[in-house]
Amino acid sequence: MSHYLKQLKTQSSRKIILLGLSQAGKTSIRDVVFEGKAPEETQNYAATLNYERQIEQVADEPITVMDLGGQEVFLKRFLSSMSSFIFSNVAVLVFICDIATPEKFPASLKAFVEGVSRLEEMSDVQPAIYVLLHKTDLMPDLTQRAERMEFLMEMFQDVAATKSITFLQTSIYDNSIHEAFKRITAEASEVIPEADTMEKEEDLEAIKQRLRLRPIQQVLHTLKFMNRLDEVILISLDDPNFKINASELEDSEIKHILTLLDKSNDLRLVTGSKSKLERLGSVMMYKSNIQPNHLLILLSRDDKSMLETRNLQEIEETVNLLSNQLESMLKTPI
Amino acid sequence: MRQNLIALSGLSHSGKDLLFNQLLKLGRSEPDLKILQNVIFYDWLNTSFKKEDTYLENLLPPVREKILMKINTLIYIHDISYQLLDEITTDFQRITSNISTVNKNYQVILLLNRGHLIPNEVERNKVKNVVIQRLQQFFPHEIPSYIVSLKGADEQRLTNHIFTQIIKKATDFRKQHFLEEQLKIDQEKRHRLEKYLTEKMNNYGFAGAFLLSRNHAILLAKGKSVHWQEKVGPQVIRMLDQYEAFDVTPKAKTNILRIEDFLMITQAITKSIKLILIGIEPTFNVESYSTIEQKCLEISKELISKLN
Numbered sequence: 001m002s003h004y005l006k007q008l009k010t011q012s013s014r015k016i017i018l019l020g021l022s023q024a025g026k027t028s029i030r031d032v033v034f035e036g037k038a039p040e041e042t043q044n045y046a047a048t049l050n051y052e053r054q055i056e057q058v059a060d061e062p063i064t065v066m067d068l069g070g071q072e073v074f075l076k077r078f079l080s081s082m083s084s085f086i087f088s089n090v091a092v093l094v095f096i097c098d099i100a101t102p103e104k105f106p107a108s109l110k111a112f113v114e115g116v117s118r119l120e121e122m123s124d125v126q127p128a129i130y131v132l133l134h135k136t137d138l139m140p141d142l143t144q145r146a147e148r149m150e151f152l153m154e155m156f157q158d159v160a161a162t163k164s165i166t167f168l169q170t171s172i173y174d175n176s177i178h179e180a181f182k183r184i185t186a187e188a189s190e191v192i193p194e195a196d197t198m199e200k201e202e203d204l205e206a207i208k209q210r211l212r213l214r215p216i217q218q219v220l221h222t223l224k225f226m227n228r229l230d231e232v233i234l235i236s237l238d239d240p241n242f243k244i245n246a247s248e249l250e251d252s253e254i255k256h257i258l259t260l261l262d263k264s265n266d267l268r269l270v271t272g273s274k275s276k277l278e279r280l281g282s283v284m285m286y287k288s289n290i291q292p293n294h295l296l297i298l299l300s301r302d303d304k305s306m307l308e309t310r311n312l313q314e315i316e317e318t319v320n321l322l323s324n325q326l327e328s329m330l331k332t333p334i
Numbered sequence: 335m336r337q338n339l340i341a342l343s344g345l346s347h348s349g350k351d352l353l354f355n356q357l358l359k360l361g362r363s364e365p366d367l368k369i370l371q372n373v374i375f376y377d378w379l380n381t382s383f384k385k386e387d388t389y390l391e392n393l394l395p396p397v398r399e400k401i402l403m404k405i406n407t408l409i410y411i412h413d414i415s416y417q418l419l420d421e422i423t424t425d426f427q428r429i430t431s432n433i434s435t436v437n438k439n440y441q442v443i444l445l446l447n448r449g450h451l452i453p454n455e456v457e458r459n460k461v462k463n464v465v466i467q468r469l470q471q472f473f474p475h476e477i478p479s480y481i482v483s484l485k486g487a488d489e490q491r492l493t494n495h496i497f498t499q500i501i502k503k504a505t506d507f508r509k510q511h512f513l514e515e516q517l518k519i520d521q522e523k524r525h526r527l528e529k530y531l532t533e534k535m536n537n538y539g540f541a542g543a544f545l546l547s548r549n550h551a552i553l554l555a556k557g558k559s560v561h562w563q564e565k566v567g568p569q570v571i572r573m574l575d576q577y578e579a580f581d582v583t584p585k586a587k588t589n590i591l592r593i594e595d596f597l598m599i600t601q602a603i604t605k606s607i608k609l610i611l612i613g614i615e616p617t618f619n620v621e622s623y624s625t626i627e628q629k630c631l632e633i634s635k636e637l638i639s640k641l642n
Contacts, residue, residue, distance in 0.1 A: 230389035249390070253383050257390055257397075263339065263374050264400040265578050270593050277592040279623070281396035283389055284590075301392040 015089050016188050019115050020096030021108050025134050025172065029096065032172045033181045039172040090127045091188040093119055097131060097156075099148055100138035105155070113159050128187045128218075129165045131156050132180060137171040145169075146314055149226060150321075164215040168225045176225070182248075183221065213244055216329050219322050220246035223298065226318055227307065230283075231299040233258070234326070235267075238293050267295065275316065277307070288319050291327050336578055337406035337439065340504050343376035344411030345418065345425055349447040350375075352484055353411060353493075360494050367501050374401060376408075376429065399583040403436045407443060407504040410469065414446040414461055414481065419468055427472045436584060441507050443500055444469065444479035450489060478503070519641075524554065527640055531556045534633050538626075540613040542567035545637075548606040550575050567612060570596070580608060588627045599626065601634045604641070609634055 018026045031037040093115060097108050112131070119127060133152055139145040153167050168180040220232040224246040233254065236242035245254050261267050266285065269276050275288040284307040286298040296319065300307045307315065342357065344350040354375050361369025379398045383390045408429065412422055433440060444466060452458050458481055466477050480496045483489040519527070531543040535556060542562055545554040552571065557563030574580065574593075580600045582589045589600040601609045611630060 247388070249383075249388060253390065256378065256381060256383075257393065260378060260394075260397050260401065264397045264404065265336075265581075266397065266400070268577060270574065270577050270579070273593045275592075275594070277590070279588065279590045279627075280400075281392055283393045283396070284623070299389055299393065301389040 016092045016094060016184060017090055018094050018096060019111065020134075021098070021104055021111060023101075024096040024098045024108075026096050028172055029132075029134070029170075029177060029181075033177060090119060092128045092130060092184050094130045094132060094184060095156075096134050097152060098135050099133050099145070099152065100135050102148075105152070109155055109159055112156060116160050116163060128184075129160070129163055130180070130184055131165055131167050132170045133167060134170050136169050136176065137173045143314075146226075146318075150318065153222075153226075164218055166218040167222050169228075180225075216326060217244055217246065219326055219329070220244060223318065223322055227298065227300070227315055228305045229298050229300040229307065230305075231297075233297040233299070234290065235295050235297070236293065237295055242294075267297075269295070275319075286315065286319075288316075288323065290323050290330070292330065294326075294330060296323070296326070336581075337404050337437075338372050339401060339404040340373045340407045340409060340501070341376045341405045341433075342373065342409045342411065343425075343429055344445075344447075345413075345416075345422055348411045348413045348416070349484070350411045353445070353447060353482070356484060356490065356493060357497055360497055364498070367498065369497075369501060372501075372504075374405075396583055399436055400581060402433050403581065403583055405433055405437060405440050406507050407441050407500070408433065409443050409445055409500065411445045411447050412465055413448050414458065415448060415451040419464065422465065423468045423471070426469050430472050441475070441503070442469065442473050442477050443503070444477050445496075446479060446481045447483070448485070449481040449483040450485045519553070523640070527554060527637065528556055530636065530640060535611070538611075538613075538629055540611045542570075542610075542612040544568075544571060544610040544612070545603075546571070546580065546608045546610060550580060550608075553607065570598075570612060571610060574598070580610060582608065588630055590623050590627060597626075599630050601630045603634050603637050607641070609637060 018030060020026050028039070031041070032039055095112050095115065097112075098104065116129065119129075131152075133149055136145060139148065149167070149169065156165060156167070166183075168176070168183075170177045170180050216234065220234060223229070224232045230247065231249075232246040234244045235258065243251075243254065243258070247254075258267070266278070266280065267287070269287055269289060275286065277284065277286045279285070283299060283301045284305070286307055288296045288298075290296050298307065298315075298319075342350060342354050354373075357369060357373055361367060361373065379401060383394075410426060410429075416422075430442070444462075446458070446462060446465070449458070452461065462479050462481070466479060469477055480500075482493040482496055484493060527545075531545075531554070535541075535543045535558070540558075542555070542557040544552055544556070544567060547553050550571075552568055555563050555567060557567050571580075574591075579591055579598065580589070582600045582602045584602070591598045591600065595614050597613050599609075599611045601611075603609050609630070611633075
C-alpha cells in the first residue's frame, strides 16, 4: 500500500484552520462564509480573543473551522504551547494575508513559516495549504494588484519552497471568498477517501493518479483565480485521456467542448509559436504550449477578466512562472 | 476558410449512431482518409450543457457557427423502411437552414440505411426518389444517394466502400468549389480606400492593413513601409491563413488574434471582404482589447461607406 494511503487512514477528524495576523480579516471571512452574514456587518469587529471553534457540515462531513486570534500574543501561544492541539489533524491550512498592508508582509511571512513548520511536525496527513491574498477590494487598480499578487506569491512560495501552495485572490465583498471556500471545504472533505474504497486494490492506481494530479490542479486553480478566468484546462497532445481542468463542470462537458474546439480547429497553435490569444464571440481564449507536448488553455468570458483588460505580457509572465512548475510536475513519473 | 468537415445526421432510430461508429472504425484502419479529423456527428452541435450560466453558453454559439462554416458535405441518413416523410422533411429543413445561414457551399449526400429490409431494387428506387424529392424542396441541387446496411460482413464491406467514395467526393467538392473571386474596385475608389487605411493605420499604430476576398486573396494592401506592404504583411497573412486564423464567423464579428508579439484583428466588412489589421503588441499596451475592437468596428463602418 502506498505511503500516502497509510497517512490517509490515520486521520479521523478534519480541520480547517484559519491563520493570519491581526486585522487580516479572518473572523469576517468565517462569518460571511459560514454564518451567511453580510460583509458590512463584519466591519467593526473587535480582535478575536484566543480562538473560536465551530463545526460545519460540508457534504455531510463535519469540518472544524478554527479562527485563530491574530494578535501577537495569541499567535505566539498557538505556535508554541498550544501547537499540538491546534495543528494536529489539519486538513487544510488557510493563511490569510491582507494585501493592502505591505508594512505587515514580513510579520505575515514569519507567522506563515512558523505555522507551516508546526503543521509539518504535528499533522499526520499531508494537509493542503491555501494562502488567501485577501481584501482585493482595497486595491481596485488591476495592474497594481497583479504586481502585488505576483510579489506575494513569490515570497510565500520562497519561504515554503517544498510545499505546494494554492494562492487565491479574495474579498468578502464579492463572490471570490465563497468560491475560495467552496474549494477549500471540498479539499478538506477529500483528504480522507472512504475506508472501504481505499482497500480496493483496483482503486490504488486511480488514487495515485489523483494524488499526482492534485498539485497540477492546484496550479491551474491558482492561474484561474489570479487572472479571474472562467476555466483553465491542461490537455496532453499525445494522450486524449489526459485532461485536467479548474472548473466544476462535468467531465463529459469539458470533453465535449474540447472535441468541438478541435473540430473548429481552435486547439491548434501556429507552428513555432508558443502562445495564441483569440476571441470566440464574447469568450477570450489563450493557449500556451507546455512541455512535454501539452497545451494549456485559459478561457474567460468576463469583460473584467485579466485576459480582456490586462496587458497580455503580464498574463504570459504568470503563465510562464507557473509553466515551469507544471512542466516539472508533468515530467515526474507516478 | 478551409471547408474540411463532413457532418453526419439523421432522425433518431435511423441507425446513424451505428453508421458513425462504422465510419470511425474505417477511419482508424485507413488513417489516410483523415476521417477522424474531418468527420463530425451533427448532434454534437446541439448538445445542451447541464450547468447553466457557465462560459460554455457563450463559447458554444461561435464554435458551433465556425463548425457549420467548415462543413462541405452533409450526410443525411434515412431508414429505408420508414415512412416518416414529414418528419425527415422537417428535420432536414432545420439542419440545412442552420448550415445555410453561414455556409452556402456544401453538398448533401443521402444514405438510405438498413438496405437489407427492402431487397427489391424497384421498391428501393421508389423510396429513394420520394425521399430525394422531399429533400430537394430545401436543397435544390443534385443529391447523390447510396443504399447501405451493416447487417452482415459483406454489407459492412460495401458500406465501407461507399464511405470511402463519399470521403473522396467531399475532397473533390472542396477542390472545385474554390472559384477565384475578383472584386472590382475602380482606380478612384481604390485610391480613396488606400488613403483612408493608411491614415487609420498610422493613427492606431498598426504596421499593416489588408483587405482580403472570401477566398483570402489580398485585394488591397497598405503597410508602414513598402517592404512591409509587399513582403512581410502578405507573408504573415499567407502563413496564418494555413492555420485558419482569419475564419471569422458572423457571431464573432471581430477576431482578435495574438501570436507572440503580433496582434491581428480580423473584421468581416461584408460577406465577402475581410479587413486585417496587423500590429506589434507593445503598441497597444495601454488599450484593452474591447477598445481596439471598437476602433476596428468604426474603421469597418467607414470602409463599407467608401466601398459603396
